[in-house]
Amino acid sequence: MYAIAVKDSHLHWCEHNDLPSPGGSEILIDVAWAGMNRADVLQRDGGYPPPKGASEILGLEVSGVVASIGPAVERFRVGDQVCALLAGGGYAEQVLVNEAQALRIPQGMTLRDAAALPEVFATAWLNLFMEADLREGERVLLHAGASGVGTAAIQLCRAFNNPCFVTVGSQDKIEACQSLGADGGWNRHDGSFVEAVQNWGGVDVVLDPVAGEYIEWNQQVLNLDGRIILIGFMGGRETSVDLARMLMKRQRLIGSTLRSRSPAGKGSVMDALYAHVWPLLENGRIKPLIDRTFSIQEADEAMRYLEENTSTGKVLMGVSGA
Ligand SMILES: NC(=O)c1ccc[n+]([C@@H]2O[C@H](COP(=O)([O-])OP(=O)(O)OC[C@H]3O[C@@H](n4cnc5c(N)ncnc54)[C@H](OP(=O)(O)O)[C@@H]3O)[C@@H](O)[C@H]2O)c1
Known part of the structure; x- marks a missing residue:
């Protein structure tokens, strides 16, 4: 062959x-x-x-x-x-x-x-609904929202009544994600997403293929009992974690791979x-x-x-x- x-x-x-x-x-x-x-x-x-x-x-x-x-x-x-x-x-x-x-x-x-x-819907389902145990109405932050995985995850969030916010690399991509069902978006080239996501109302779950400095920023936008599901490290494999915040806010950081x-x-x-x-x-x-x-x-x-x-x-x- x-x-x-x-x-x-x-x-x-x-x-x-x-x-x-x-x-x-x-x-x-x-x-x-x-x-x-x-x-x-x-x-x-x-x-x-x-x-x-x-x-x-x-x-x-x-x-x-x-x-x-x-x-x-x-x-x-x-x-x-x-x-x-x-x-x-x-x-x-x-x-x-x-x-x-x-x-x-x-x-x-x-x-x-x-x-x-198969790959993107399995990844989105596994991590949102099995690893993060996402409940109806919980709010979600999706990094790389316009990726294959992101576009699947947005549609799952919309179908299962979970408001979602995306980070992406351009205004066009924010609009594309909104037309799929995202409620808001942030251009990652404009710096930290923390204020934008806080103003949106914070989140219960983050689906994160970026890591690096995003981990600490994720922590700052997570509600009590929030979950960060780490599925990649496009932004770097080294990071710093605020353990006091993690403990006080009962946050969980979960690594996950499908393959x-x-x-x-x-x-x-x-x-x-x-x-x-x-x-x-x-x-x-x-x-x-x-x-x-x-x-x-x-x-x-x-x-x-x-x-x-x-x-x-x-x-x-x-x-x-x-
Ligand atoms: N753990 C698992 O089981 C699993 C399974 C499947 C996929 N993944 C991971 O999920 C991610 C998406 O996969 P995919 O195949 O759907 O990707 P994709 O369609 O190739 O899209 C990836 C997008 O990520 C954004 N990006 C690239 N470098 C970045 C950086 N340094 N920081 C932030 N964003 C960056 C870019 O969009 P913008 O420029 O618009 O931000 C890019 O278009 C990958 O990291 C992949 O490894 C993990």
């Missing part, structure tokens, strides 16, 4: 060993579309190796058609249209994945749009998406926001585009392009 290989920090579409037949609960997917994620940039640069046993090929999510199934597979048949959350291997013509990590695509949705779902979870752990997030989010995708209340598509042969250009920080929503690559 063909797959993306990394050579000298560039992505090349080239021949790769064929995958084995699926065993046990695995399904083999003919990839139609692959989603690009910020983590793929880190992996290309050697800063985010795949978990033990996972494919070395980049790519954390795909949509496609089931080509063959392992002997213990219960949920899928050959020919089903699926999307899947991966530990790796998505930038390829085919990928093997445990059936727990795949879902049938929502009714009425194209394979293209379905490729934009290293077991197939069953990823499957439990996918099952929650199927129960709570798939109906909203099928009735059109939530829509994946797709910024731009490329062909897989243009993966290198697509990744440079993602790194420019101008995208709002998802960048996808057509593999079979079905």
Whole structure:
């Protein structure tokens, strides 16, 4: 098969060993579309190796058609249209994945749009509703609000009655986030967000992929019993924490990652998406926001585009392009 290989920090579409037949609960997917994620940039640069046993090929999510199934597979048949959350291997013509990590695509949705779902909706759901245990009416601060994860999280907040405020890198992105359902926004290039979020009324939960100096600022805008869910460190891995404030305000700082979870752990997030989010995708209340598509042969250009920080929503690559 063909797959993306990394050579000298560039992505090349080239021949790769064929995958084995699926065993046990695995399904083999003919990839139609692959989603690009910020983590793929880190992996290309050697800063985010795949978990033990996972494919070395980049790519954390795909949509496609089931080509063959392992002997213990219960949920899928050959020919089903699926999307899947991966530990790796998505930038390829085919990928093997445990059936727990795949879902049938929502009714009425194209394979293209379905490729934009697994990684960002699983991340947003896991961290808002499972890790932070977000309750109806609680207020949320979303950093990188116009990212793939951010645009999914805004829509989940709106659907589940949680007012949200975003930080982003431009006025255009604030407006895009507001049109998705954000109640307010702050341009991160204008300095600290603390006063703006305090004036908005403070928050109960922060979804933070930035870290660095944001951690102390997050602490200043958190209400009593507030939770900071740390999902990345685009702003730096070193920070200072005000432990007195943390203790007095009963704040919690929770680190979270999706990729290293077991197939069953990823499957439990996918099952929650199927129960709570798939109906909203099928009735059109939530829509994946797709910024731009490329062909897989243009993966290198697509990744440079993602790194420019101008995208709002998802960048996808057509593999079979079905
Ligand atoms: N822990 C997990 O399980 C998990 C899972 C998925 C994603 N993530 C993390 O979630 C984040 C979003 O992922 P994604 O794939 O959705 O991203 P994306 O679509 O590539 O968007 C990332 C956005 O982050 C903003 N940004 C970049 N550098 C920044 C910095 N130094 N400080 C503040 N903002 C910055 C930029 O928007 P602006 O210029 O508009 O701010 C950029 O467009 C990433 O950090 C990713 O690693 C974590």
